[in-house]
Amino acid sequence: MKRxxxxxxxxxxxxxxxxSFVADTINSYIHYTKRSYQFILLDDSHQGIGAQVNTMFxxxxxxxxxxxxxxxxxxYISLAQAFAFALENYQFKLLLKLDTDALIINSAPEKEALQxxxxxxxxxxxxxxxxxxxxxxxxxxxxxxxxxxxTTTWKFIRRPYANWYLRKLYLKALANGYRTxxxxxxxxxxxxxxxxxxxxxxxxxxxxxxQTLNLGEDxxxxxxxxxxxxxLGSLSQKDQPxxxxxxxxxxxxxxxxxxxxxxxxxxxxxxDMNEKDIRDWFYKKRQDGLGDD
Numbered sequence: 001m002k003r004x005x006x007x008x009x010x011x012x013x014x015x016x017x018x019x020s021f022v023a024d025t026i027n028s029y030i031h032y033t034k035r036s037y038q039f040i041l042l043d044d045s046h047q048g049i050g051a052q053v054n055t056m057f058x059x060x061x062x063x064x065x066x067x068x069x070x071x072x073x074x075x076y077i078s079l080a081q082a083f084a085f086a087l088e089n090y091q092f093k094l095l096l097k098l099d100t101d102a103l104i105i106n107s108a109p110e111k112e113a114l115q116x117x118x119x120x121x122x123x124x125x126x127x128x129x130x131x132x133x134x135x136x137x138x139x140x141x142x143x144x145x146x147x148x149x150x151t152t153t154w155k156f157i158r159r160p161y162a163n164w165y166l167r168k169l170y171l172k173a174l175a176n177g178y179r180t181x182x183x184x185x186x187x188x189x190x191x192x193x194x195x196x197x198x199x200x201x202x203x204x205x206x207x208x209x210x211q212t213l214n215l216g217e218d219x220x221x222x223x224x225x226x227x228x229x230x231x232l233g234s235l236s237q238k239d240q241p242x243x244x245x246x247x248x249x250x251x252x253x254x255x256x257x258x259x260x261x262x263x264x265x266x267x268x269x270x271x272d273m274n275e276k277d278i279r280d281w282f283y284k285k286r287q288d289g290l291g292d293d
Contacts, residue, residue, distance in 0.1 A: 004091040006035035007110050009098060010082050012042040012075065015068075017100050019052045021267075024279050026057055028104040029096075031286050032262070034293075035110055038090055042082045044069050061085070073210055076217040080206030083196050087205075093117070095191045101266040101275070102188040102244075105253075105282055106291040109262040112241050113190040116233055124230030125221060127189030127263075128242045130182065131234075133250035143219045144181030150213070165209045166223075173226035184232050185244050186218030187265030195230040202228060253281045257291065 009029060013022060026039060039060035043050025046068055054062045063085060069078040079097065086095060094113055117123045131137055150159065151167040174180075199205040204224050213220065222232055236242040241262035243250050249270040250256075256264055267278045285291060 002089060002091045003038070004036075005038045006093050006114075007033070007037045008040060008086045008090060008092045008095040009037055010040045010042060010079065010086070010095060011098050011100060012079060012082075013045050013050045013053065013100060014071075015045045015047055015049075017045060017049050018275075019049055019056075021275065021279065022049070022053050022100050023056050024283065025098060025100060025103055026053070026060075028282065028286065029098070029109070032104045032107050032109055032291065034108040035114075038086075038092075040082050040086060042078055044075075044078055061089075072216055073213040073220060076213075076215075076220040077206045077208065077211050079217055079221075080199075080204075083191070084200055084205045087193070087196055087200055092193050095193065095196065097186075097189055097191070098263075099187045099265060101268055103264050103267050103279070103282060104262060105257055105264055105285070106241075106260055106262045107293040109241055110190070112235055116235065117190070117192050120231065120233065121194070122230050123192060123233045124195035124225035124228075125184045125189055125191050126233035126235045128185035128187075128236040128244040128265075129232055129234050131236065133236070133243050133245055138182075138185070140179070140181035142181070143183065143215060146215055147180055147219075147223070159212050159214075162209055162212045165207070166213060169223060169227045172228075173223050176226050176229050177231075178223065178226035181219065182232065183216070183218040183222035185242075185246075185265075186216060187244050187246075188242065188263050189218070190235070191221075191225075192230075195225055195228070198228050198230070199224060204228075249278065253278060257282075257285060 041050045041062045044065045150163040151170050243261040244265040267275050
């Protein structure tokens with residue numbers, strides 16, 4: 001029988017990950033969540049890092065990739081395997097994908113997501129979308145060129161099998177309102193069990209025909225979700241929980257905290273603060289009970 005939890009949290013662990021930082025990300029979620037949860041550690045390090053983290057959190061599930069999958073479409077494949085594992089073993093309301101340099105910084109990080117997905121039954125993925133933290137649209141130029149090159153130009157022949165299949169999915173996504181190249185930012189995002197179940201039913205969780213694509217996992221999942229009739233949603237407006245940027249934090253720790261943001265990315269740096277400085281700042285906040293309801 002499947003165990004029922006509110007939230008599945010999937011954390012992909014790559015080579016060179018600092019196990020103390022991974023543990024800090026996990027502890028930040030445990031500290032602030034208000035719902036039942038299950039962690040799935042997706043270990044693609046091939047350095048035993050996932051096992052080291054698992055000793056600190058023995059209740060977490062550990063999935064090890066059989067060979068290094070890396071990022072891009074390889075990460076789509078390994079994440080899809082972890083998502084399928086979640087569906088096979090648990091009943092849940094939402095799945096939260098957290099990178100190892102994401103962090104939870106205020107209470108009830110899943111509250112607004114649960115409300116959004118309940119209100120919008122066809123919501124598939126939600127997070128930092130469609131604007132960055134400063135309110136500017138994400139630059140879709142790179143993924144748009146990749147998709148168009150693979151589906152509408154002579155470059156199709158570089159990966160004919162994968163691009164032929166991508167084109168079929170792309171046309172379906174366009175029919176459902178997909179904007180070429182759009183995605184929910186991949187550092188942290190929520191997915192619905194309903195959309196994941198549909199992806200699995202259609203053989204897309206994973207589909208190994210896509211493993212050679214030169215696209216990021218977030219771009220692939222966004223296109224797939226739109227191709228099956230689900231939507232992408234925002235949880236990153238000024239009164240919402242996500243505050244993410246690609247490299248480093250989008251704003252100072254104290255600003256993100258005082259704004260009530262809940263899910264941030266990336267902890268790698270902010271101005272003259274390194275990752276340890278940033279994590280220590282938020283750890284002290286947790287120790288002081290700040291941000292708790």
